[in-house]
Amino acid sequence: MAVTIKDIAKKAGVSITTVSRALNGYPDVSEETREKIKKIAEELNYTPNSIARGLVTNKTQTIGMIVSELIKPGVYHPFFLEVLAGIKAGLKKDRYDLILFTVDPESQDATSYEKLCNDRKVEGAIVEGLRLSDPYIEEIKGTQIPTVLIDIPILTDKVGYVSSDNVQAAFEATSYLIKLGHKNIGFINGHKDAAVSFERLEGYKKALEKNDIPYREEYVIFADFTQEGGYNAFKTLIFEHPEITAIFHASDLMAMGSYRAAKDLGMRIPEDISLVGFDDIELASLITPALTTIRQDTFKMGYTAAKHLLAIIRGEKPQHIVIPHKLVVRDSARKL
């Protein structure tokens, strides 16, 4: 039904070998023949069968994107879309296509990471949103499939990763609060199943330390990145430690929870409590008062991840690539 090189060969009166070579731009075809073949291909509206080509070249021009818990309100998903757009942009020039896999820890399908990738013969994969406890993590550490992770620190001879400098970002956010005069600063962190949580905690501690403010473990709550989690954490923090005047959050969603909790408790932002978030989701600039937060360049993360994956596929050495972030100062924190 679909037109093949055989049809073109017949019509052009040449062999399929020549057709293949002409169409693929090999130099050893006379210009005349090439032109004729190209014209016929055009006329017949020929589309090469990528499946057949894939079978022989063992290249599929496909990379896999593996996302965990796609719509659960989790770590990365507020900006999954932008990362995705970045990836697509990064793949475009090399004409790679993207096949999307979604997994979730509960029903991991008993499909191993390698199997997932091999089934579809993807040439490499970008992985996002995996929890540290996910079995895929261990597998990826040992895989030979070119892989780039987003926000998950694994570096082997085939696996690299892209992330913000979470330590530095948290350091800046906390330092900002300190500069405003705050000393009793709470930290509503993400869950312990995300690498970024530990990195951000480290940055938070560093900022305190640098300013000679003692670290108090009870000022830190591991929530789960969600609004609900932030809501509860805020209440706990404020009830148990009313001396707290500012809170840094490891996600904007949790900061939103704090907004709601503050409102419930009759506290005003930033008059009664200063808040800083992390992510700069759309909401952050729309809410009143607008949220001061860390903006990650998520499009660039995706773009860079794609480009780096392509490089690894070409044989380059995997790296950890850091994407710049930025503290966006708005109205949710005040000078003490």
Added chain:
Amino acid sequence: MAVTIKDIAKKAGVSITTVSRALNGYPDVSEETREKIKKIAEELNYTPNSIARGLVTNKTQTIGMIVSELIKPGVYHPFFLEVLAGIKAGLKKDRYDLILFTVDPESQDATSYEKLCNDRKVEGAIVEGLRLSDPYIEEIKGTQIPTVLIDIPILTDKVGYVSSDNVQAAFEATSYLIKLGHKNIGFINGHKDAAVSFERLEGYKKALEKNDIPYREEYVIFADFTQEGGYNAFKTLIFEHPEITAIFHASDLMAMGSYRAAKDLGMRIPEDISLVGFDDIELASLITPALTTIRQDTFKMGYTAAKHLLAIIRGEKPQHIVIPHKLVVRDSARKL
């Protein structure tokens, strides 16, 4: 390198034909042979080469998802993620994989719809976010590729679509405002490049008509679904028609723009102006006052689109499938 049926055949001392049949569950293989082959396949950690299979069966177990303007703040993208999750869920049982294509009108790549699909030999496609003026629209009307559109009304022998009942939804939203006592009701609509805009306008008109309220064209502004668009439209509406007491919006994002504009103008919601949105994005329940809006079951839209596409691929007749919506009453509209 990778293990093939040949390896299994050799090890089992049978032909590759038998291996293929045993592994694919054909009945005409002795249980004994089947068991042996299965065990060996397991041992060798065999993964069938889907490319090779695809070449011979001419089935790829792949469907394409085509999204336009992925990260431009557009019509559908606030809930792209949920639709996507729904699609993945709908595809899961039949073990179809999803390949994601992003297109945008400006750089349509000169790649036709058919070409896009044929290149990757997808068995069908789900299309979302296309503008009515997109050239793909015309192509899709004539395509033989099984296709399901989201929110774009095209129905042929191979193409079906899934949408909310936008007329009814807009009717309900407007009627709700009328029931609260509002008579001068503005409508900030989406752009004219979306089918839903016309449907929602129709529903708005119908509600007015049913309640003997004359339709006034100047109360309707076609914005572009974005926050910025809503912001400007709100100001225009309020400046030119200060008698307006309520505004229905064709997207929550535009309603957010109205929130901001109202604030700038020193108007309180809902005391001075009642607002109703459309979509029920996450923001809607988080903002103060919480936004009354139409919730679309976007996960279900995706799920249904996927299931319906599979049905079309199996030869069933395409349909227009309506996904139920719901008016979610919150705090942004008051009784007059």
Added chain:
DNA sequence: CTGAAAGCGCTTACAG
């Protein structure tokens, strides 16, 4: 510059 042939890893009549 061009073509015949082998082969990628499968599936599927066909024959036994």
Added chain:
DNA sequence: CTGAAAGCGCTTACAG
């Protein structure tokens, strides 16, 4: 119940 063979649509040494 099993196997030999053809074929899916390409690419790529190899030979000329």
